[in-house]
Amino acid sequence: MTQRALIVGLGIGGMSAAIALKRQGWTPVIIERAPERRKGGYFIGLRDEGKNAAAALGVLDVMEKRTPENIRFWDVRKDGTRRRIADLTQETNAPIAVLRGDIEEALWSGIEGKLNVRFSTVPVAIVNGAMQAQVTLRTEGSEETTETYDLVIGADGVRSTVRRLVFGPDKAFFHSIGTMLCAFPLAQPVEGFRTGDGLMVADVRHTLTVFPLEGRPSTALFSYRTGNPERASRKDPLPTLRQIFADLDVDGIISKALEDLEATDDFLFDSVQMVKMPRWSKDRVVLLGDSAWCPTLYSGMGASAGMMGGQALGEALAACPRDIDGALQMFEAWMRPFVRKHQRFIALRSQLFVPSNRVALWGRRILWQILLRSRKYLSRKRA
Ligand SMILES: Cc1cc2nc3c(=O)[nH]c(=O)nc-3n(C[C@H](O)[C@H](O)[C@H](O)COP(=O)(O)OP(=O)(O)OC[C@H]3O[C@@H](n4cnc5c(N)ncnc54)[C@H](O)[C@@H]3O)c2cc1C
Known part of the structure; x- marks a missing residue:
């Protein structure tokens, strides 16, 4: 009889795990809280590790x-002047730019x-055992059902329900960075810039x-620092951002971007939390992706780590057939060093x-300019 896995979450981590498990002869079932598959999302720079994982999953070629x-890229100053800076997306090994939705579409x-795949469905209780786990599922408009699985995979993001049900409350694993983010697509190119231009309008504590x-x-990625990110994440994004960014509205860039936020449902507004756990599995439940190790957007590795994890x-x-405990230990041993490396220095x-202060603001500006010059020098040398 084939082994059955319940995967909670139809994101990058969940779909990667589904492809990989199916390939090994498992029967995965995916549940997703949303009523349909999400599209769009925000910019993601996919580095070599992510490209390799996408290739191993057989989806790199079909990914847009x-x-x-x-x-x-431009550094736009408060006084309206602008300077070329290094391409922010090329900070380390050359990533390809994709939309989160492009990765999900490919997977x-x-x-x-x-x-x-069952939409509008969430887990409400998990009885975790040494050999199997029983999961009570709630689907909108239906009676609750309880089903038994050989493995439950929590790939339900940074605010994971599976983690809460099996491992404990968020606060035991969250490491706040003290920042908030709001990401969404701009309806129009920024006035005065050409297609292909990126820019940064930065001041102390807000960018x-x-x-x-x-x-x-x-x-558009709005970021700001706050003393209480959890409280901030419950606020209405539009008035909050209007107030915090009021002094940075160079050439109307901020107010025009916020008009686009007002007109879209495709936005993410949340506090930035790193997830750190001493172990990602317990009996027959394992976490992967942001639910297990969210390295935050500052690592530039979350999407890559999700695919690698799956x-x-x-x-x-596959390496430990009929020994799920051994397999989960192996998974942990393979992923830990990578996650540790990318959670460091966040x-x-x-x-x-x-x-966070004026020294960091200037240090950052100088760094991006040095990077631009050194890249120009290296490309001239190569030519
Ligand atoms: C602004 C921004 C920029 C980023 N830039 C990069 C980058 O440049 N490079 C990079 O590699 N990474 C980047 N990341 C990180 C990357 O997007 C994430 O790490 C990755 O998408 C996490 O995937 P996931 O599948 O683990 O979780 P998620 O994307 O959060 O997916 C979780 C899924 O589970 C579903 N779900 C949630 N709760 C339940 C429930 N109770 N029951 C059923 N389903 C549920 C959700 O609806 C969702 O579909 C960025 C992130 C942000 C926010």
Whole structure:
């Protein structure tokens, strides 16, 4: 009899795990809280690790790539002047620019029609055992049902219900960075800039970054620091951002972007939390993706880690047939060093996005300019 896995969450982590487990002969069932598959999302820079994982999952070739051909980045100062800076997306190994929805679309192509996906469905209770887990599921408009699985995979994001039900409350695992983010697509290119231009309007404790994408609207990313991110995340984003960014409205860039936020439902407004756990599995429940190790957007690795995690879990289960405990230990041993590496220095890396003081603001500016010059020098040398 094939082994059955319940995957909670139809995001990057959940779909990657589904493809990898199906390939190893498992029967995965996916449940998703939303009534339908989400599309769109925000800019993601997919680095080598993510590209390799996408290739291993068989979806890299079908993934839309959106790196603009003539990408340029600008540092826009409060006085309206602007300076070229290094391409923020090229900070380490050359990533490809994609929309979160592009990764999900590609992964979906490996799933569609091949397995059971239930929308508007959430887990409400999990009885976790040494050999199996019983999960009570609630589907909108239906009676609750209880089903038994050989493995439950919590891939339900940073505010994971599976983690709360099985491992404990969020606060035991959240490490706040003290910042908030709001990401959404801009309806129009920023006035005075050409297609393919990205920009950063930055001041101490608050920043707007615009990431350009080929063939899709640019992503606006508002970030700011606050003493109480959890309270801030319950506020209404529009008036909050209008108030915090009122002094940074250079050439109307901020107010025009906020008009676009007002007109879209496709936005994310949340506090930035790193998730740190001593162990990602307990008996027959395992977490992966942001629910297990959210490295935050400052790592630039969350999407890559989600795909790697799904792929690694599939390989570990294949390497330890009929020994799920052994497979989960192997999964942990493979993923830990990578996650540890990318969770390190997150507070420092957050300074690149939202400087906490004037020294960090200037240090960051100088760094991006040095990077631009050194890249120009290297490309001249190569030519
Ligand atoms: C602004 C921003 C920029 C980023 N930039 C990058 C980047 O450049 N590079 C990079 O690699 N990463 C980046 N990331 C990180 C990356 O987007 C995430 O790490 C990744 O999407 C996490 O995927 P996931 O599947 O683990 O979780 P999620 O994307 O959160 O998916 C979880 C899924 O579970 C569903 N769900 C939630 N609760 C339940 C429930 N109770 N029952 C059923 N379903 C449920 C949700 O609806 C969702 O579909 C960025 C993130 C942000 C916010």
